[in-house]
Amino acid sequence: MNIIQTQNLTKKFGSSTAVEGLSLTVAKGEIYGFLGLNGAGKTTTIRMLLGMISPTSGSITLFGKDLARKSDIWNDVGYMVETPHAYPDLSVWENLEIIARLRGIFSKNAVNDVIERLHLTQYRDKQAKHLSLGNAQRLGLAKALMHKPKLLLLDEPINGLDPAGILEVREMLQELALNGTTIFLSSHILSEMAKLATRIGIIHAGRLLTQVLTQDLEKHLHKTLLLGTRNNVAALELLHRSGFQATMNGDTYLHSTDARALAHPEALATLCVQAHLPPQHLSVVEEDLEQFFLRTIHGSAV
Amino acid sequence: MTSLSFPKQFSQAFLAEVLKNKRSPITWITFLVFALAPLMGGLFMLILQHPEMMPQAGMMRNKAAAMSMTAEWNSMFIMLTQSVGVGGVMMFGFVAAWLFGREYSDGTAKDLLALPVSRSAIISAKFLVYALWCMALAVSNVLLGVGIGAVLQLPNWSAVGVLEYGSIYAGTVLLTMLVDMPIALFALWGKGYMAPLGFVVMTIVFSQIIAAVGFGTYFPWAIPGLFSGAAGEMKAGLNVASYTIVVMTGCIGYGTALWYWNVSDHVQ
Numbered sequence: 295m296n297i298i299q300t301q302n303l304t305k306k307f308g309s310s311t312a313v314e315g316l317s318l319t320v321a322k323g324e325i326y327g328f329l330g331l332n333g334a335g336k337t338t339t340i341r342m343l344l345g346m347i348s349p350t351s352g353s354i355t356l357f358g359k360d361l362a363r364k365s366d367i368w369n370d371v372g373y374m375v376e377t378p379h380a381y382p383d384l385s386v387w388e389n390l391e392i393i394a395r396l397r398g399i400f401s402k403n404a405v406n407d408v409i410e411r412l413h414l415t416q417y418r419d420k421q422a423k424h425l426s427l428g429n430a431q432r433l434g435l436a437k438a439l440m441h442k443p444k445l446l447l448l449d450e451p452i453n454g455l456d457p458a459g460i461l462e463v464r465e466m467l468q469e470l471a472l473n474g475t476t477i478f479l480s481s482h483i484l485s486e487m488a489k490l491a492t493r494i495g496i497i498h499a500g501r502l503l504t505q506v507l508t509q510d511l512e513k514h515l516h517k518t519l520l521l522g523t524r525n526n527v528a529a530l531e532l533l534h535r536s537g538f539q540a541t542m543n544g545d546t547y548l549h550s551t552d553a554r555a556l557a558h559p560e561a562l563a564t565l566c567v568q569a570h571l572p573p574q575h576l577s578v579v580e581e582d583l584e585q586f587f588l589r590t591i592h593g594s595a596v
Numbered sequence: 597m598t599s600l601s602f603p604k605q606f607s608q609a610f611l612a613e614v615l616k617n618k619r620s621p622i623t624w625i626t627f628l629v630f631a632l633a634p635l636m637g638g639l640f641m642l643i644l645q646h647p648e649m650m651p652q653a654g655m656m657r658n659k660a661a662a663m664s665m666t667a668e669w670n671s672m673f674i675m676l677t678q679s680v681g682v683g684g685v686m687m688f689g690f691v692a693a694w695l696f697g698r699e700y701s702d703g704t705a706k707d708l709l710a711l712p713v714s715r716s717a718i719i720s721a722k723f724l725v726y727a728l729w730c731m732a733l734a735v736s737n738v739l740l741g742v743g744i745g746a747v748l749q750l751p752n753w754s755a756v757g758v759l760e761y762g763s764i765y766a767g768t769v770l771l772t773m774l775v776d777m778p779i780a781l782f783a784l785w786g787k788g789y790m791a792p793l794g795f796v797v798m799t800i801v802f803s804q805i806i807a808a809v810g811f812g813t814y815f816p817w818a819i820p821g822l823f824s825g826a827a828g829e830m831k832a833g834l835n836v837a838s839y840t841i842v843v844m845t846g847c848i849g850y851g852t853a854l855w856y857w858n859v860s861d862h863v864q
Contacts, residue, residue, distance in 0.1 A: 392615050395611050
């Protein structure tokens with residue numbers, strides 16, 4: 295069953311379109327990474343999924359139910375939207391006690407358990423206004439996780455965490471997903487998203503540009519063959535004569551994204567040697583995630 | 597996890613609101629500021645009782661005389677009532693602005709929007725805390741005023757006087773609480789304190805102007821002051837329509853806050 299399903303979701307604020315025609319599905323146990331630049335529409339989408347913002351058009355279903363502000367839907371949803379905030383004069387424990395009451399959790403252990411789980415025990419009685427950014431983030435996650443939700447909507451969940459904290463949160467979320475929790479998280483940190491998410495959707499200017507299974511990400515990364523010789527002009531002419539596509543971009547190397555060249559770079563080496571243009575440099579480089587992301591959003595018509 | 601009934605949601609939301617305000621310094625600051633009225637009243641009476649003790653306080657003595665104030669219980673009760681009718685609009689307005697606006701200044705509004713406890717229960721719980729807070733402020737001022745009066749050994753205490761002025765005091769508190777209820781909407785709409793506090797100031801300014809031109813009996817925010825007797829004989833002009841307007845103002849305040857919180861786009 296799809297836990298999240300949106301159909302042609304659009305949100306306009308006056309003449310400005312924040313999200314346009316967004317259709318996506320997230321299955322049970324999936325970790326869906328929602329990737330985009332600041333202002334791309336990630337937070338607006340998450341707020342619509344939480345019923346905080348009404349869509350201008352389109353529909354949302356959570357757990358197979360049309361999204362309405364029904365209490366029984368929110369029992370199974372945990373969330374953290376944008377920078378987590380807390381009541382500044384109250385302690386970590388008191389802030390969580392408030393959320394426990396608002397979620398109808400009557401067990402005192404629920405607060406203590408989540409404090410322990412998020413490693414906040416030593417800050418239990420510390421006022422929220424005195425927490426570091428990382429611990430404030432942990433408190434925000436604790437609020438989202440306290441009631442053991444079946445769906446987690448997290449907006450930039452690793453912001454402010456140190457490397458150890460990022461690792462902890464990543465492992466915790468992966469464990470939750472293994473146990474059947476569905477996680478929808480937004481981020482602009484691509485490398486982390488690639489480690490955590492099972493599927494990535496890239497949103498730009500309010501439109502979902504592409505969705506990629508993380509395990510297939512490799513296939514989507516462009517490869518380029520770089521060739522350098524003593525006479526690149528002659529080498530370029532040789533490659534063209536031999537049916538290889540290549541360009542000279544003004545730097546030291548010829549660039550080729552020709553599938554044959556990428557599959558058999560040794561054939562190019564042989565060709566160059568036989569034409570007395572022995573390669574000084576021959577390599578195949580793969581674009582990184584940032585390049586893939588930027589290529590995707592710059593390739594969009596927006 | 598099963599769904600909570602509305603009464604249960606309301607009680608959970610109410611307990612959460614109590615927790616939020618328990619440790620807030622604002623709670624105690626409102627009591628301290630509101631206590632200035634009985635303290636000032638006590639000072640006036642001390643000066644009236646013992647003019648020889650503070651010869652340099654002639655201006656205050658003249659002011660007390662201009663207010664027809666005498667060093668006795670009735671004056672103390674009148675002063676307490678008028679301080680609610682006039683200052684209460686400001687103080688209760690501040691309480692409403694804080695209760696409904698703090699979620700935006702603290703950045704916690706978004707934590708209240710997708711919960712098993714409904715949005716209506718949360719807003720209703722805030723209104724209950726508002727009412728209890730205002731009543732606690734009113735009671736604290738009475739206790740302080742009575743305490744000061746006892747220390748000053750004011751004359752002419754009577755059960756009839758207590759009943760008469762007590763009912764006017766309670767009525768003034770109730771009217772003031774009702775007319776300040778729309779401030780909740782301004783806090784939710786303005787997403788903080790500035791809009792509601794601006795609204796409070798505006799109501800006070802307009803109350804003065806509208807009462808001065810003779811229409812105060814139909815302007816909600818002027819009515820508590822008139823009822824308290826702060827404008828003397830103008831109290832006689834209050835009628836059923838005046839009280840209906842005040843009740844309607846309260847209902848509109850409650851209804852519009854519920855409506856706005858339930859249907860508006862929450863982008864903060």
